[in-house]
Amino acid sequence: xxxxxxxxxxxxxxxxxxxxxxAALKTYLETYGTGGNWMALPGKxxxxxxxxxxxxxxxxxxxxxxxxxxxxxxFPDHQGLRRCGKSCRLRWLNYxxxxxxxxxxxxxxxxxIFTLYCQMGSRWSVIASKLPGRTDxxxxxxxxxxxxxxxxxxxxxxxxxxxxxxxxxxxxxASTPSLHCVSKAENHSFGIxxxxxxxxxxxxxxxxxxxxxLNSDPIQLYCSGFMDVLEFGSSSKNIxxxxxxxxxxxxxxCLPVSGNDEVEDSEVLEDFGFGSPYGVGNGLCFHExxxxxxxxxxxxxxxxxxxxxxxxxxxQSVIDQY
DNA sequence: AAGCCGCCCAACCGCGCATGA
DNA sequence: CTCATGCGCGGTTGGGCGGCT
Numbered sequence: 001x002x003x004x005x006x007x008x009x010x011x012x013x014x015x016x017x018x019x020x021x022x023a024a025l026k027t028y029l030e031t032y033g034t035g036g037n038w039m040a041l042p043g044k045x046x047x048x049x050x051x052x053x054x055x056x057x058x059x060x061x062x063x064x065x066x067x068x069x070x071x072x073x074x075f076p077d078h079q080g081l082r083r084c085g086k087s088c089r090l091r092w093l094n095y096x097x098x099x100x101x102x103x104x105x106x107x108x109x110x111x112x113i114f115t116l117y118c119q120m121g122s123r124w125s126v127i128a129s130k131l132p133g134r135t136d137x138x139x140x141x142x143x144x145x146x147x148x149x150x151x152x153x154x155x156x157x158x159x160x161x162x163x164x165x166x167x168x169x170x171x172x173x174a175s176t177p178s179l180h181c182v183s184k185a186e187n188h189s190f191g192i193x194x195x196x197x198x199x200x201x202x203x204x205x206x207x208x209x210x211x212x213x214l215n216s217d218p219i220q221l222y223c224s225g226f227m228d229v230l231e232f233g234s235s236s237k238n239i240x241x242x243x244x245x246x247x248x249x250x251x252x253x254c255l256p257v258s259g260n261d262e263v264e265d266s267e268v269l270e271d272f273g274f275g276s277p278y279g280v281g282n283g284l285c286f287h288e289x290x291x292x293x294x295x296x297x298x299x300x301x302x303x304x305x306x307x308x309x310x311x312x313x314x315x316q317s318v319i320d321q322y
Numbered sequence: 323a324a325g326c327c328g329c330c331c332a333a334c335c336g337c338g339c340a341t342g343a
Numbered sequence: 344c345t346c347a348t349g350c351g352c353g354g355t356t357g358g359g360c361g362g363c364t
Binding site: 015016037038039085086089093122123124125136137140 | 348350351352353354
Binding site for chain 2: 014016017086087091094144145
């Protein structure tokens, strides 16, 4: 059995807001605030604005959404906000608030969004809270329509190169055109960034997805690629290397190393886990600048260190940096 | 000029959590 | 403690608009 709807859909208006409705909502909210009860707001706002009723005791009364709507039955001439309280809240938060910025995301904002997405995934409200004037809806839409594509464009160009690498070393390379794991013995010259697991036990054992389940989302590939692909040995330190050849972030190396940092022959790391877009292993310590692994369209990531990147669980102090 | 197509974004939907009775 | 209700969030939808043929 599903949850009952918050209000009677038949009695509320839906769809785009008219300028009159916007004005009514804005005027009411700027005058009285929400009163801590969005559900009661439409009916109250309508009475205050259309009928010029202002009763202090009524103002503080909590009403359900349907009670709020029933005010329209009591006052049939009332032409105020015949809207669901939830809809009013959304309209105010996403559009009418005075401090809202619309459109025109800056590159700096791009970087912040990208970085925070890597840290915490689609926590749009948290990401938006770090971007003054931006709403979660704005950020979400921007990500889905522009930013993702922007990054994808940077990734695709390098895929053929990776394919070639795969062909050269079929036993060591996972079956993905854009990411692969190789042993250090390949001796490639990468512009690399590396991170180490301080304690392999901290990393957890949940990184077991299959290469055939690779997510085509370039962001997930990028963000989770150097986090989820590893299977850490029980005694060795491990390094994952993300290369940045030319325009892409296509090559990923994962190699466990011995305690004295001497590289050993590594096992093939072909168990790729891209289930989580933000599956940063707990306890990972990032040493290098994120920019070294970042797609070139995000040069300002240089300002953000891997040490800033935290797993879900969300250390608030990290989020607060932005 | 008209029709089609794809993109963008405002708005909706439903779920999980918090809170109060 | 339980239940009902509201809030907040993330995912999804669909209408409008601009570009292309």
